[in-house]
Amino acid sequence: MAQQRVERRLTAILAADVAGYSRLMGLDEAGTVRRLRDHLAAVRPIIGEHDGRIVKTTGDGVLIEFPSVVAAVECAVKVQKLMARRNAKLLAERRMLYRIGINLGEVLVEGDDIFGDGVNVAARLEGIAKPGGICLSRSAYDQVKGKIDAQFADMGEQRLKNIAEPLQVFRIDIGLAATARAPPTLPLPDEPSIVVLPFTNLSDDSEHAYFADGVTEDLTTALSRLRWLFVIARNSAFVYKEKAIDVRTIARELGVRYALEGSVRTAGQRMRITGQLIDAEKGNHIWAEKYDRQLHDIFAVQDEITENIVAAIEPHLYAREGYRAAGQPPESVDVWGLVVRAIDLINKFGRKQNEEAQRLLSRAIEIDPHYARAHATLSWAIWWATLYYYVEDRSEGYRQSARHAQEALRLDQSEPWARMTVGLNLSTSGQHQRALAEHEAALNLNPSFALARTTYGWALLRAGRFDDAITETAKALRMSPMDSFAGLYTTIHGLALLAARRFAEALPHLRASVAADAEFAGHYNALISCCGHLGLIEEAAEFTARRNKVGPPLMVGVLRNNLRAFAHCEVFAEGLIKAGIPE
CATH class of the missing domain: 3.30.70.1230 (Nucleotide cyclase, GGDEF domain)
Known part of the structure; x- marks a missing residue:
């Protein structure tokens, strides 16, 4: 048949x-x-x-x-x-x-x-x-x-x-x-504010396609080091990548005065970088320039662009503070390219992408073992993989993360990613005062470092400084209004509000975290506790069922043991008990 x-x-x-x-x-x-x-x-x-x-x-x-x-x-x-x-x-x-x-x-x-x-x-x-x-x-x-x-x-x-x-x-x-309402407008910060929009890649050579993202990343980092300038986080800027949206609309949605946009074209060992600075409030072009250089001059070009932007926005502040270069460049553009590609992969948050990022970073370190940024980025990649249970031995994962962060600081004391990751590992181990000091050092180096401001709030929360934690995590959300870093920003802000027993305020942030990444069991825990405190027992039961499909069954005793060194342990456990979670 x-x-x-x-x-x-x-x-x-x-x-x-x-x-x-x-x-x-x-x-x-x-x-x-x-x-x-x-x-x-x-x-x-x-x-x-x-x-x-x-x-x-x-x-x-x-x-x-x-x-x-x-x-x-x-x-x-x-x-x-x-x-x-x-x-x-x-x-x-x-x-x-x-x-x-x-x-x-x-x-x-x-x-x-x-x-x-x-x-x-x-x-x-x-x-x-x-x-x-x-x-x-x-x-x-x-x-x-x-x-x-x-x-x-x-x-x-x-x-x-x-x-x-x-x-x-x-x-x-x-x-x-789907409605006639205008997009929400965020108020302008008190200080000058800017977003570095993703530079457009005009290269025919696919091998150099990462250059445009790398230039955007480095310019964002360089500008973030200026304490008088408010800089939108990289991930929120990248929401607009390849979008045909008027720059004034973007600046209004992000709540910034200035926008930098540009393009990168490479051909052989030559490159052309264009950049233009726009006063989004008035729609005027303040500064524009074109650079035709050799590929190995890319770091000098980025420094020159940054100096021109800073001088155009606030010449008196620029003259008083001066421009601080963003650390030592690597020995070769190839090493820089490996790190740029790894950062992009890490920001996609998937397990395979994280593994590939670690492979690229290990290769970069093989080529140039003295490049601090490669060690610092690898430290963060390993820490994230450990948080998400991609690493079987979590204690070893955190140890490896700390080792690479310490090596980055040995090579360059001004590496903010390394400072942040050292602080995270200290916080996780309950060494609260040392953790806070490292985070404060990271933010002193890079005041607009949204991720570090969130993790600083996390460390403050664990140390029992709940109001300070709320303030810092709220600042991070303002710096990254279009991206919650897979729900991390909203989770930590919501958790700080929960710890301060401001449950109704915490609830929408914790719901948003689950919406941002419904496959990470950790996001559900604080939401279930918050629902318990608010008497939303049916909602807590629904989220518990969803959470237990993506992770081991939630138990109060396990969570209390995991949080035993942290100040918010009891309020967290109390909410879980009210939500009907078994001991």
């Missing part, structure tokens, strides 16, 4: 579910079922308008197939706008908000049902979408960019449960794209 051929097709898949459905059912089971049925009846005409076919409904979830990604996204935006109107008059705890994931992928067809990786990816994207939000895969985004009136944000590569490789994910912020 001939084997039956399996039908396959490429299709646009939309997966949606209701955020917090278990909690809503606990509050009012009959009413929740009725409202869900009414909402689905209200959105069916929108689905039909866009030629969508409801494949199936499962409790609070729905799977829909569309003939095109454009139709799927336009339908999703209309659905979310409709749901916002339908929820507007309800109390916050009674609102029913959809999370939506959209993917373009191949599916297996069996009767009226569809299966396969294409469906699985859509379902996982829905799982990381914020309530009321929409997430798209790269394959879906490529089909709609420039075709619909929506603003997309690149979330970078995300690790999705049961999906082998990290996937690049984009989101639509309904608050920006």
Whole structure:
């Protein structure tokens, strides 16, 4: 008998579910079922308008197939706008908000049902979408960019449960794209403020594609060393990479006065770097320059650009303080390139990317063992891998991280990444005063170092200085308004608020952390404790179930042992107990 051929097709898949459905059912089971049925009846005409076919409904979830990604996204935006109107008059705890994931992928067809990786990816994207939000895969985004009136944000590569490789994910912020409201404007800081936007790579040579990112990274670091200048964090700036958005809009969204943009082109051993400084408030070009040099002159060019920017913004402050170069350059551009590529990989947060970053950094150290930045970056990569349980022996992981950080400081006492990582390791081991001193040294070297300001707040929190921790972590969030560093910034700020027993203020930050990285069990712990303190027992149960799918079962005794050297241990454990977590 001939084997039956399996039908396959490429299709646009939309997966949606209701955020917090278990909690809503606990509050009012009959009413929740009725409202869900009414909402689905209200959105069916929108689905039909866009030629969508409801494949199936499962409790609070729905799977829909569309003939095109454009139709799927336009339908999703209309659905979310409709749901916002339908929820507007309800109390916050009674609102029913959809999370939506959209993917373009191949599916297996069996009767009226569809299966396969294409469906699985859509379902996982829905799982990381914020309530009321929409997430798209790269394959879906490529089909709609420039075709619909929506603003997309690149979330970078995300690790999705049961999906082998990290996937690049984009989101639509309904608050920006699907309503008539203007983007929120952050107030300007008291001091001069700037964002270094990702330089455009104009090189035909793919081997030198990393140059543009490296120039952006180094200029951000150099400007961050000036204590009178407020500098937006690198990761928030990179949200705008390859986005065709007016620089004045970007500066308004980030809350800065100045923006630096430019391009890099390499050909053989020659390079051309252009840069222009813009007063975003007035729309004027303050300074522009073009540099045609040899590749090995790149560090001198970066210093020259920085000097010109500083002199243009605040000449009197520049003359008084002078420009402090950002450490000693490496022996070769090749070593610098290895470190630049490693930093980009680390900032993607995936396990494979972290492993590849460590390999590149080890190679850089082989070539130039005296380059402090390579040791410092490797120290951070190992620390992050240890935090995320990529390292089996965590004690050994932290020891290796500390060893490379100490070596970086032996080579260059002014290396802020090394100071930060030394401080983190001291804080983790309960050596609070030494940890604070190292963090203060890092921030003295680089006052706009957002990540170090967050980890300084973490060290303050552990040492029992809760109000100071709240202040420092809030500053970090202001320096990086578009990126939470995989939820780390929001987690630590929320944790500081929780430690100070400001539970209602902590809750939205802790929820945001889980939304930023739903696969890291650590983010859930503080959120569950906060829910316990606020009496949100159903929500705590929902998050506990999700957390225990990505990590070992949460136990109060284990967490209390892990936090025994930290000042917030008891308030944390108390919330877990109230949330019903077993001892």
